[in-house]
Amino acid sequence: MTAAGTDERRTDTRQQIRAVALELFAEQGYEKxxxxxxxxxxxxxxxxxxxxxxxxxxxLSSLLDEHLAGLDALxxxxxxxPPGRERxxxxxxxxxxxxxxxxxxxxxxxxxxQENQTSxxxxxxxxxxxxxxxxxxxxxxxxxxxxxxxxxxxLSLMALHFGTFARDVPGDPGERRTAxxxxxxxxxxx
Amino acid sequence: MTAAGTDERRTDTRQQIRAVALELFAEQGYEKxxxxxxxxxxxxxxxxxxxxxxxxxxxLSSLLDEHLAGLDALxxxxxxxPPGRERxxxxxxxxxxxxxxxxxxxxxxxxxxQENQTSxxxxxxxxxxxxxxxxxxxxxxxxxxxxxxxxxxxLSLMALHFGTFARDVPGDPGERRTAxxxxxxxxxxx
DNA sequence: GTCTATACTGCGATAGAC
DNA sequence: GTCTATCGCAGTATAGAC
Numbered sequence: 001m002t003a004a005g006t007d008e009r010r011t012d013t014r015q016q017i018r019a020v021a022l023e024l025f026a027e028q029g030y031e032k033x034x035x036x037x038x039x040x041x042x043x044x045x046x047x048x049x050x051x052x053x054x055x056x057x058x059x060l061s062s063l064l065d066e067h068l069a070g071l072d073a074l075x076x077x078x079x080x081x082p083p084g085r086e087r088x089x090x091x092x093x094x095x096x097x098x099x100x101x102x103x104x105x106x107x108x109x110x111x112x113x114q115e116n117q118t119s120x121x122x123x124x125x126x127x128x129x130x131x132x133x134x135x136x137x138x139x140x141x142x143x144x145x146x147x148x149x150x151x152x153x154x155l156s157l158m159a160l161h162f163g164t165f166a167r168d169v170p171g172d173p174g175e176r177r178t179a180x181x182x183x184x185x186x187x188x189x190x
Numbered sequence: 191m192t193a194a195g196t197d198e199r200r201t202d203t204r205q206q207i208r209a210v211a212l213e214l215f216a217e218q219g220y221e222k223x224x225x226x227x228x229x230x231x232x233x234x235x236x237x238x239x240x241x242x243x244x245x246x247x248x249x250l251s252s253l254l255d256e257h258l259a260g261l262d263a264l265x266x267x268x269x270x271x272p273p274g275r276e277r278x279x280x281x282x283x284x285x286x287x288x289x290x291x292x293x294x295x296x297x298x299x300x301x302x303x304q305e306n307q308t309s310x311x312x313x314x315x316x317x318x319x320x321x322x323x324x325x326x327x328x329x330x331x332x333x334x335x336x337x338x339x340x341x342x343x344x345l346s347l348m349a350l351h352f353g354t355f356a357r358d359v360p361g362d363p364g365e366r367r368t369a370x371x372x373x374x375x376x377x378x379x380x
Numbered sequence: 381g382t383c384t385a386t387a388c389t390g391c392g393a394t395a396g397a398c
Numbered sequence: 399g400t401c402t403a404t405c406g407c408a409g410t411a412t413a414g415a416c
Contacts (some may be wrong), residue, residue, distance in 0.1 A: 022285050026387090028307030028308070028312060029221075029311075029312070030307065030308075031219075031221035031309075032221065032308070032309075032312065033390065034390080034391065034392085035305065035391080035393090036390080036392095037309035037393080044211070044399095044400070044401090045401065045402085046392085046393090047393090047394090047400070047401065047402080047403095048399075048400050050393070050394080050403075051399060051400065051404075052382095052399090054393090055392080055393080056392065056393090057316065077341075105410085114307070115307040115308045115311070116304050116306075116307075117222075117304070117305040117306075117307075118219030118305045118309075118310050119219065119222075119308075120220070120307070121219075121376075122218060122219070122222065146369065147359055147360055147361045147365055147366055147368075148368035148369035148370075148372050148373050150359050150360065150369075151349060151352060151353060151359060151370060151373050152354065152373055153358070153367055154356075154359075155349060155373070155377075157353070158345065158348060159341060159345055161347070162341060162344065163341065166341070166344075169337055169340050169341060170337055170340065170345075171337045175337055176337055176341075177339055178337075179336065179338035179340075180338075180341060182338050183338050183341050183342055183345070187345075203382080203383095216416065223408080224408060224409080225408080225410090226407085226408080226409095234382095234383075234384090235383075235384060235385085236408095236409085236410095237383070237384065237385080237386090237411090237412095238382075238383050238384075240409090240410075240411080241381090241382065241383065244410090244411095245409080245410075246409065247409090265395090
């Protein structure tokens with residue numbers, strides 16, 4: 001009973017590569033993390049990693065795909081709503097919940113994207129992710145609004161992201177998330 | 191009449207390296223920019239670049255140093271003021287002016303720092319820059335304030351930075367700067 | 381003082397043996 | 399499924415031409 005196309009594996013090396021890679025990418029960045037480093041942590045060689053993923057970029061790509069579906073669902077739902085203040089409010093609200101629902105490695109990934117924007121920009125693997133964020137961002141700012149309001153719209157997304165991975169802001173994660181949503185709503189929900 | 195310690199040069203290769211490097215770093219990131227790429231644009235070899243700067247990091251370091259003095263002056267002035275809402279307001283006001291006064295490559299550098307946080311983090315060359323931003327950030331948030339207020343304080347700095355290099359926000363640079371200051375003040379000046 | 385030639389190590393990536 | 403061997407390019411480094 002082999003599941004065609006999906007993951008039917010005897011080893012969990014694939015999964016281990018993903019876990020180690022996410023940790024190292026978030027810690028020291030995409031470019032500074034070498035395949036040898038990932039391989040050595042798992043006790044295999046570089047070429048063994050290459051068996052499971054054809055390129056380094058594909059490892060990152062698979063990490064992003066894990067969260068792309070959720071983001072995509074949000075974007076599509078949002079684009080079906082009538083534009084306006086209420087939609088902006090709802091987007092921020094839902095996205096905040098979605099961020100909260102992501103596992104621990106979800107916030108690692110958000111932080112990685114925030115701190116490696118250049119890598120993400122020319123990586124292609126991240127093109128889908130960036131596209132969704134652009135569509136989300138476009139709905140958070142009225143194109144006819146003032147420059148200040150456009151800035152507020154952009155910052156509202158950043159506020160939510162910051163709330164998920166900021167380590168030097170006091171309070172438990174839930175508290176930070178509530179605070180982030182509060183700030184995001186006052187930036188984007190006027 | 192040799193100026194001891196300062197730049198007494200017959201060629202401007204050093205300056206050209208800095209200009210090309212800043213452009214490439216901002217465009218494609220620090221790690222993806224190779225010394226050979228910089229050298230070829232100037233019609234010299236990698237080793238020639240290596241003569242003027244002992245490491246790749248030193249090139250970035252020299253670019254950061256250009257703007258470190260101005261930031262340092264702001265931080266020291268600010269730390270001599272009595273803490274409180276008025277100081278936060280004054281810091282944002284002055285920093286906004288300082289950003290506006292920076293040349294075109296100043297905003298390239300700000301954008302670079304924003305988009306290459308991971309490189310900056312482990313680079314050491316940027317340690318001085320990060321230290322100043324931390325001290326500046328510390329004065330923009332009351333440690334006893336709520337989590338929401340701490341977030342607002344952080345975002346106030348980001349608003350100013352965003353206003354200097356955002357290309358998809360409408361209006362001329364002056365207009366964007368005014369808008370950024372307005373948003374920053376409402377975030378950090380309550 | 382400014383640069384070229386050359387070489388070293390480690391990187392991402394590929395080919396082919398087991 | 400994992401390995402060894404190898405490739406070209408990266409940053410770094412030194413020797414020496416001019």
